[in-house]
Amino acid sequence: DTRETLARLGTALRRWHPERLVLLGDSFHDPGGAARLPAAEAALLHRLLEGLEVVWVLGNHDPVPPEGLPGRAVEEWRDGPLAFRHQARPGAMQGAEISGHFHPKATMPTRCGGITRPCFVADAKRVMLPAFGAYTGGLDAADPAIAGLFPRGARLFLLGRDRLFSMPARKPAPIRAIPTI
Structure with missing residues (x-):
């Protein structure tokens, strides 16, 4: 999946021309993932990141900075009132939050049943x-x-x-106990 993911990243960078790239953790499957990139993929990733301010927010799968890649690694990154973190924090917060970690998906109803797709989840203060x-x-x-x-x-x-x-988020179905006989 590395090549396809890097192709997606390249497409997004060419389309949007960002100055900064903030990665919200789980960029690699484990702490040694960056060091194990095949040479061609590592070279491509270096080219893609060239000239960008790169911020690696550490995640549960990659809790240490990625070895050999440009940028800085942080537990959380702030831009004014906006906090970028790997995992959302429950409860009230100052400012707003952008997080990853859970990789949300949802099913959109269709005439043929439903289609499940990755999704953003958002309210006035939080985007996942x-x-x-x-x-x-x-x-x-x-x-x-x-x-x-x-x-x-x-x-x-x-x-x-x-x-x-x-579409609006649906509430989870209540958990019902199954009676035992």
Whole structure:
């Protein structure tokens, strides 16, 4: 999945021309992932990051700075009132937050049942990003681990081929005990 993910990154960088790239953790599968990149992929990643201010927010899969790659590694990065962190923090907060970690996905109802897609989950103070990696799994946005961070509800923005699909987040179904005999 490394080549496909790097191709996505290259496409995004060419389209948006950012000055800064903030990566929200889990950029690699484990702490040694950057050092194990094949030479061609490592060279491509270096070319993609050239000239950018790169901020690596450390994640649970990559809790140490990526070896041999440009940029600085931080636990959390702030830009004014906006906090960029790997995992969302529950409860009230000052400012606003952008996080990753849970890799949210949701199912959009269709005439044929439903289509499950990675999604953004957002309210007025928090945005949770979908996974960027090509083959990264995801957690249903209705799961209490995600929904619990949005007690007043949220909007989901599902990734389409060339656009986003917006819908309200659904509340998780209550857990019902199954009677035993």
